[in-house]
Amino acid sequence: MQELDTRQRILNHLFLDIRRNGFQGLRADKVLADLDVTKGALYYYFPNKQAIGMAVIDEVIRPAYLTFFTQLSANDDLNPLDALQDHLRNLSDKATDEEIALGCPLNNLVQEMSPLNEEFRLSMKSIADTMVQHMAVAIRRGQEQGSVRSDANPEATAQFLWAGIEGAYSLAKVRKDAQTFRTNASVLIQYLDGLRP
C-alpha cells in the first residue's frame, strides 16, 4: 500500500526539480538519489519523460492554480474586486526572496516548453485560459451586481490581471527580490480600486 505514497513523493520531487532546473534540465537520476528510490520505481510509475512533464502539469500545477479561481467564480456572494485584492495580498505576504527567485512554476514551464512541446502547451494553455475565464466570469457578475464599473471589458481586464501578476513574478525573479513583487501587486490593487463604480 506504498503505491500512492511513493508515486506522490517522486512526483513532488520532480516538480521541485523542474521548477529549479526546467524540464530540459530535469535530471531524473539526481532526483532519485535525493529520495531513496531507484530508476525501477520511476519508470514503473511514469513510462517516459513526457509523462513526467504531463503528470507535473496536470496533477501538481493545475490544482494548485485553479483552487482560488474556481472559488472566485463559483461564489455568488463574493465581491470580485475585494476577492482579487485579497488574493494579491496573500501572494504578497507569501513572497520571500528565495521563493520569488524560483519564479512562478506555471510561467517557468510556459516560457521554456510552449514552443517545444505541443502537448505541454495545450495543457498549460487550458490552465491559463481557465484562470482568465473564472476571473472574467466573476468580473461580469460584479458588473451585474453593481460592484464593478460597467464600462470595463471583463475578458480584457481578466487577461490584463493575469499578465500583471505573471509579469510581476518575472521582474521579481530576475531581481531575486520579493519587494519588487509586492510593489507590483500594490499597483494592481490600486488598479482594481479604479474598477469600482
Next chain:
Amino acid sequence: MQELDTRQRILNHLFLDIRRNGFQGLRADKVLADLDVTKGALYYYFPNKQAIGMAVIDEVIRPAYLTFFTQLSANDDLNPLDALQDHLRNLSDKATDEEIALGCPLNNLVQEMSPLNEEFRLSMKSIADTMVQHMAVAIRRGQEQGSVRSDANPEATAQFLWAGIEGAYSLAKVRKDAQTFRTNASVLIQYLDGLRP
C-alpha cells in the same frame, strides 16, 4: 577579413536557436550544421557554452531592448505617455502568431536561467533594471513638465508597465495568439491614458 562576419552569423543563429530551444536546449552541432561552419570556428570565437550565453545576452538581446528606452529618457521634448503608447502600438503591429509563439527572448531566458546561472541573471537584471529606470526617469520628467499626473509613483509605475508587457507576452505565448498580446497592449494604453493629468 571574414572575421566579424562569421562571428556575427554564428551569434545570430545561436540567438535564434536559444530563443526556440532555450539555453539548456541549445545544440551547438545543429546550429553549425545549418550554417556551413564547423566546431573549430565556434570554439575559436566562443571558448565555451557560458560565453555563448553571455554573448547572446550582451551583444544581441541588450542592444535590441535598450534602444527604445534609452531614447525615451534621453529626449527632453518627448511626452513619455505618448511615446510609451506609440511603442505599445508598434509592438502590437509587429506581433504575429509565429513570433509571439516564440516569446520575448529576454523573458524566455529570465525564466529559464535566472536560478541556474548567476552571471546570466546579473546581466539580464541589468537589462531589465535599465529599461525600468529609463521609463521611471521619463515619467518623472513628464510630471515636472505637467504631462503626467503628479500622484503617480514613477518607479512603481515603470515596474508595472514592464510587468504588463512581459506578462502579455507570456499569456500570448502559451495561447500562440498575437491577438491576446494586442488586447493586453490596448488595456495598457488605456492605463497610460489614466495617468494623464
Next chain:
DNA sequence: TGACATACATACCAACTGGTATGTATCTTT
C-alpha cells in the same frame, strides 16, 4: 498454497554533447 500481479531494484547501453587536440590555409608583419 500455488499462481499471478504489484512494486520496485540492479545492471546495462546506445546516443548524444560539450569540449579538446591537432592540422592547415591564409593573412600580416618585419
Next chain:
DNA sequence: AAAGATACATACCAGTTGGTATGTATGTCA
C-alpha cells in the same frame, strides 16, 4: 620571404542521459 598570428577544419573522446531488460520480494486472490 621567413615567422608568426589568424581563422578556421577534422577527428576524436569522456561523461552524461533517457531508457530498457531482467531479477525479485511482497501482497492478493482463487
